[in-house]
Amino acid sequence: MAVTKMKKLTVIAPKNHQASLLKTIQGLQQLQIRDVFVQNVSNQWVKTYFKEVQPVDYQNEIANNQQMVSKINEAIQFILHYGNLKQPKNVLKRQNLSLAELEGLHEHFDLEAELANIQQLQEKWQSIEQNLRKLNEKEQDLFAWQKLDIIPNQFASKQVRLQLATVASENWLAFEQASQQLPELYLELIYDDTKEAHFAMVYLESLAEQVKHFASQFSAVEVHLAIEQTPSQAIKQIDQQVKALVQQQKELALEIGQKRQLIAQLQLSEEYLLAKIERYQALSQFVQTEHLFVLQGWVGQTDCQELTQALQNSVPYEEVYLSFEEPTAAEIQEEVPTKLNNHPIVRPFEMLIEMYSLPKYDEIDPTPWMFPFFLVFFGMMVADIGYGVLMLVATTVALHTQVFKKGTERFLRFFQVVSIPTILWGFIYNSCFGESLPYKPLLSTQEDVIQILLLTVSFGFIQIMVGLALAGYQNVKRNDYLGAITNGFAWQAILVGLAIYAAGTFLNLGTLVGQLGIVIALIGVASIIFIPTFTNKSKVLGFVGGLYQLYGISSYIGDLVSYTRLMALGISGGAIAAAFNLIVGFMPPVFRFTIGLVLLVALHALNIFLSLLGAYVHGARLQYVEFFGKFYEGGGKVFQPLKSAEKHVNIRWKKQNNGGNES
Known part of the structure; x- marks a missing residue:
């Protein structure tokens, strides 16, 4: 798994197919439109072949659609706020729709007429409120004079x-x-x-x-x-007018409440208009002439076949020209976006990479390398069978019974995956809601603290070694073989040598093992010092630079110590859960099975939240600082395909049974 290889797609087709092709592209959500009017080397062909063509301005169309979206939102808020609550509310439930299905649901709905109707109701309501406000002000002015018995x-x-x-x-x-x-x-x-x-x-x-x-x-x-009567008479008259207006307001609230049935349809129309706005924004980024249009964009290599098939199914095969090109070196540096391509189980962990920084197009995707370590670390920090089972059940039920936003769905799948190592480490530590099950744990958080500490440092050592190997590999890809040694392989030699020396010394494996470790470490030290010395024009500066780089060994010690948090959080979470159980256990039986149960659930809920939060934050920190710092640069451009806003529904590409496609 790695960064998806991108292709530059060029589409040339008659102008009358522009709308159909653009909808297909938006429904697929696989193509990022290029702005061909940007001044760069890759767009010189526009000046050559379309010198007189200028980007078409769609600001008026965009503004009109945005205004309609604003009206829809205002109408929905008005209905929800002022409509009678006894009327059933039909809010759109998130679902998966194709773009064609969305447009079909919108087309049978007379949006402008309904918005005009709601606007009339809103004006009536505002008129009543204004009259009530005036009457209340008038009544307040007369209140102090109500004992005046003359006119x-x-x-x-x-x-x-x-x-x-x-x-x-x-x-x-x-x-x-x-x-x-x-x-x-x-x-x-x-x-x-x-x-x-x-x-x-x-x-x-x-x-x-x-x-x-x-x-x-x-x-x-x-x-x-x-006034033409006494103040007290005027107040009575005002009260009668207020009662009449309030009655009108109640009747109007019932009429407004009936519009609550339209909320789902209004939300569908809003989704349709938001998709339309996205298409208008894309239209100004490609060439349009009187008879044809030329569109370019970036598409993943693995998606080329599906995109080609979909476009050729949208219009007659002989009327659309498609061309796929490899990105040039300049395009890779300037504009090619990064699209990650990982296994569905690994894919939720891409959000951790996005929070940090996407890899550059020609850089290693760290997601699959980080994935196994994060699983182990997260499970080790939460380490409770009960907490893991709750996570697994809750996320699985939610994902199978509800449709969520793509970001929310990915977040739930993330916790669904990490629930498995949480359960496994719970079995290793023998912890279930802070209690021990009737078997001997593989590692006891009370008796095997030193072993757990060494295990965490060992995990850290392995991850650092993987990071250094990736650093070496990155330099080899760039043909910087000496950089691969000094930035990666030499440090591996030093750390492995020191580990062998420590094992030989503390495990009494013999002096030969210890000496072997020293030799391996010295080879790494020599590489770090002398390679810069011989490759630098100034031998002295190169030697000093090598010594300074060697000073970085102290940071590796700090990195290894950082991994001990895995033990600290795992032990503390279990201890806190056990303490909560103990507190409730001290209660008299009457309270233990009434208030105690409620208290126990609340306390464990708090501990679950803190444990998951701590494991998420500290697990991410170990990746960002201790792991990524060894090899990862980041700074990639986000892949932004033409798609819908997906505010209320998820847009999915659906294939028809007859072999054709619909968006």
């Missing part, structure tokens, strides 16, 4: 004026006392809410200016009530 607008007198006003509550007493200096002024407090005092003033018309000046001294504010 302010109907108070008519040529000599006497009625004025309503408010003043800050803390100024009311002073205002009332000061008003006694005007014997012709009558004050009546209507309502005081501790912030504002609402009052009425009755005074002679001849004192209007004097009263106005007096009121301004206390910052009194005049109030006008635009």
Whole structure:
């Protein structure tokens, strides 16, 4: 398994087949469209043969479809938020569809008419809410005056004026006392809410200016009530209007709730429009003339036959020209994307590579090399039969009963795979939910700590050796044979020699074994020091550089120590689970089988989460730092085929029974 070899596909066909071929390409999800208008060496043919052709601008079409998508989302949110909840909701359940099936489901649905209908409902709802808001504001304004038993607008007198006003509550007493200096002024407090005092003033018309000046001294504010009845009567009328509007709103909510049945269809239409937007964006990246179009893209070598068959089934065989080319050296450096090709069991672990960095097109795919080590490490860090079985059952049931997004499905398959080593290491340690089964463990986390420690270091030693071997292989592929020795094979010799020397010394295998180890290690040391010395123009600088590179032996010691976390996490997880069992075991029987069971489930759930999180994070760290650091560069470009957004459904290519294909 490795990085997929890519081919550059060129498609030339009549313009009338453009839409059909593009849909087929999108349904297959195997071709990354090249932008042939980018200025580079590979696109010189465009200037040569299509000098006058410019990329077609589809921004208006894209904007129109994006606007429709926004309307769909707004409509769905409006229906879910304001529709009567008693009405059944028909939200789209994720499923696998072909692009042709998706388009068929969309075409029988009058999207614009339904959106217009929902828009009308939304406008009615907003109108009712606006009227309710105005009535509530009006009622709040009248609330303080409801004890006023006259109609302010109907108070008519040529000599006497009625004025309503408010003043800050803390100024009311002073205002009332000061008003006694005007014997012709009558004050009546209507309502005081501790912030504002609402009052009425009755005074002679001849004192209007004097009263106005007096009121301004206390910052009194005049109030006008635009009503034709008493405030209490107006409030009752408002209440009746509010009740009527609320009833209308309830009836409208029922009507909106009936639209909950359309949510699934709206989501399908949104998926269709998102796919259409992707096609419009692709259309501006290839040559289009009045009569034909020329499209180029990158496709995996293993997919060439299926893509060819699908395209030739979409249009008459003699009307489409297909050409596959090997990428040039310049294209490999500049634009060829990386597509990983691994066994289905290994494939979920590609997400760890993507989180770090994809390999370059001409680089080794580290996924299959990392895979067995990650399995061992993850299982060793969780190491519980019960936890592993729970993972296996939960992920298997979920994957067989539900359709998930591709990313979520890959994540579940990842934990489905790592559940197996978790169970196996649980048997090795004899741990099941923190308890021991009635057999003797192969390795006891209490009695065999030293053996487990040595085992973790041994696993680390093996992985580092594999990493150095891959580093050597990478350099050999580049014809850098001396680099293969200094960066890979020489370090292997040093580490193997030291391991042989340590085994000979501590296991009493004889001085000859120890001496053999020293000789092998010295050969590696000599290679690291003297190869740079003889290949460098400056022998002194080369020698110093070799010595400095040799100083890196200290980092290998740190790397080996890092692998001891495998033991620490495995032992600690089992100890925590056993402690939880012990805590519940101390409870009286009455509580042990009631609250204790609930507590035990909660505590083990917490321990499972922490154990899986720790194993995932630390397992990935060992790959990224201790393993990848020996040979891996990364920096590859992500393979981005023309596909649908797959927001609500998964698009799958389906073959028809008659031998043809549909997208």
